[in-house]
Amino acid sequence: MWILLALVIILYSWPFINVVRKWLSRLFTTEKPFTPAKPATQETAAPEDILNASVKLALEWGQDWLSPIQKRLSGKFAFLSPAELDSYNTISRDIMDKDLAFIQTSLEAAKSRNLKVSEGRLRSDYYAFMQEQFPTIHKRNLDTIFSQGLYYSWKDGLTNNLE
Numbered sequence: 001m002w003i004l005l006a007l008v009i010i011l012y013s014w015p016f017i018n019v020v021r022k023w024l025s026r027l028f029t030t031e032k033p034f035t036p037a038k039p040a041t042q043e044t045a046a047p048e049d050i051l052n053a054s055v056k057l058a059l060e061w062g063q064d065w066l067s068p069i070q071k072r073l074s075g076k077f078a079f080l081s082p083a084e085l086d087s088y089n090t091i092s093r094d095i096m097d098k099d100l101a102f103i104q105t106s107l108e109a110a111k112s113r114n115l116k117v118s119e120g121r122l123r124s125d126y127y128a129f130m131q132e133q134f135p136t137i138h139k140r141n142l143d144t145i146f147s148q149g150l151y152y153s154w155k156d157g158l159t160n161n162l163e
Contacts, residue, residue, distance in 0.1 A: 045079075047136075050073075050077055050088060051092075051136060051137070052137060052138050054069055054073050054091070054092045055095055055145075057069040057073055057092070058089070058093060058095075059141070059144050059145065068089055069085075070085040070086060073085055073088055073089070095133075095137065096148075098130075099130065100149050102130075104152070104156065106125065106126075107153050107159065107162065116162075116163045117163065119150075122162070123146060126146055126149075127142060130142055130145075
């Protein structure tokens with residue numbers, strides 16, 4: 001009788017056992033299931049993410065080099081108003097201008113004093129300056145801006161004192 005009752009309980013509770021088995025397998029697995037990235041919406045896009053995306057767009061080479069970013073930024077963040085798009089364009093350009101000014105001023109000062117500057121020292125001073133000015137800019141954007149700043153300085157003949 002008890003065996004029959006246990007068999008009936010097991011058969012009727014099979015969906016419950018499946019749920020428990022799946023839950024236990026998820027609990028003890030080390031892999032995280034793949035979840036596709038959600039598209040940025042007004043609720044999910046933080047201002048620093050939008051700023052970093054705008055800086056990345058402003059840094060692009062090729063046909064979009066030094067062109068306004070409003071149209072491309074609105075493609076990624078459709079909820080932004082035209083005034084916000086203009087603001088992000090202006091801020092991105094300001095970040096790039098401050099970068100160039102910092103690198104060129106540093107290299108011009110070294111050149112005028114006939115001093116050698118190591119790239120590592122220039123880079124660390126640059127990161128400190130930019131993090132103070134714009135603490136939310138990602139390192140990969142700072143790396144790209146620094147690289148472009150060195151390129152423009154090289155074109156202007158300011159990298160002779162760089163070691």
